[in-house]
Amino acid sequence: MNEKLLLDDGTELEQVFCRPDTLTDVPYHYCPGCGHSVVHNVLMEVVDELDIQDKTIGVAPVGCSVFAYHYMNIDMQEAAHGRACAVATGIKRVLPDKLVFTYQGDGDLAAIGTAETIHTVNRGENILIVFINNGIYGMTGGQMAPTTLPGMVTSTSPYGRDIHMSGYPLKITELAAQLPGAYYVTRQSVHNPNAVRKLKKAVTKAFEYQMQNKGTCFIEVVSNCPSGWKMTPVETIKYLEEVMFPYYPLGDVKVPKE
Amino acid sequence: MIKGTVKIDAKICKGCELCIVACPQNALALSPNFNDKGYRYVELIYDACTGCVNCALVCPEAAITVYRQAKSSKKSQLKSE
Numbered sequence: 001m002n003e004k005l006l007l008d009d010g011t012e013l014e015q016v017f018c019r020p021d022t023l024t025d026v027p028y029h030y031c032p033g034c035g036h037s038v039v040h041n042v043l044m045e046v047v048d049e050l051d052i053q054d055k056t057i058g059v060a061p062v063g064c065s066v067f068a069y070h071y072m073n074i075d076m077q078e079a080a081h082g083r084a085c086a087v088a089t090g091i092k093r094v095l096p097d098k099l100v101f102t103y104q105g106d107g108d109l110a111a112i113g114t115a116e117t118i119h120t121v122n123r124g125e126n127i128l129i130v131f132i133n134n135g136i137y138g139m140t141g142g143q144m145a146p147t148t149l150p151g152m153v154t155s156t157s158p159y160g161r162d163i164h165m166s167g168y169p170l171k172i173t174e175l176a177a178q179l180p181g182a183y184y185v186t187r188q189s190v191h192n193p194n195a196v197r198k199l200k201k202a203v204t205k206a207f208e209y210q211m212q213n214k215g216t217c218f219i220e221v222v223s224n225c226p227s228g229w230k231m232t233p234v235e236t237i238k239y240l241e242e243v244m245f246p247y248y249p250l251g252d253v254k255v256p257k258e
Numbered sequence: 259m260i261k262g263t264v265k266i267d268a269k270i271c272k273g274c275e276l277c278i279v280a281c282p283q284n285a286l287a288l289s290p291n292f293n294d295k296g297y298r299y300v301e302l303i304y305d306a307c308t309g310c311v312n313c314a315l316v317c318p319e320a321a322i323t324v325y326r327q328a329k330s331s332k333k334s335q336l337k338s339e
Contacts, residue, residue: 005325011261013325017314028319032297033274037318193280193312226274233274 020044022053024073033233035223036065038190046203056099059084063105064138082113085120088127101128106147107137110172124181124215128206134225142228146170173220177254183215185254189222191240222248262309262326270321271299277313
């Protein structure tokens, strides 16, 4: 970080931001403008800042972020679809001095893995759950997910999600906050620089709580999916602000009483 | 005004334009050229960068390195003037 740069007019500049050291040099496979990679960057920045690279263990899900272990230069374990929380529980119980986090999408955490997630939070397992919510199954071609908004067009709901047929979008973050095992539950986003700064603070807090053995920390990140939503990355930001945030309001859902 | 600059790794840039929207100085733009993967990459078009780090925070590819004038060097520059 202490690299210097000398401009032509003699002004000396110092490096204030660079690619996190804990990220590998592999370029991301994500589509242009995807929120997944921003969350990867933030997670690895926090790992760098807290200097916990050698004692962090991540659990990768099934979904777009299935190759998370290619990019994060930490110990990682791949879990079966939806079972990341269960795998993380096992890792944390065997190695209680390590910091364990799961990284899951909405198809993984909110659909097939609902039972594992709810029960992990209910048991108050001392792990961090990072939940990326973009309201769609990105990897398989933009199918409807439990978090898809009413009226949202996906490849399996071509006339928009019909709540009489498919029910209402699942607010799993609010559900998790009801459980006594949850210690810190928050909903963040990565659509602009300030949101990224807030997410970084939330992740730092969650890792610190885990070091103090407080209980389950749950961070939802409302993200975009330019390919699945069939929009340009810049259009997805507008869609997030106008359509997603009214239904998924940002902010802390459950904060520890101090 | 604090001076800064960015270095963008054109090899891994995918031209998603999120940094262009995030830049308060409007100093970034898509290049007319393409990189090896066929994306139009982003480049600094004029020298208005203040090193605010906004572009690097939203960059999904972590392709942006930001440099900024140190506060101490700014002070010494003012004194010498």
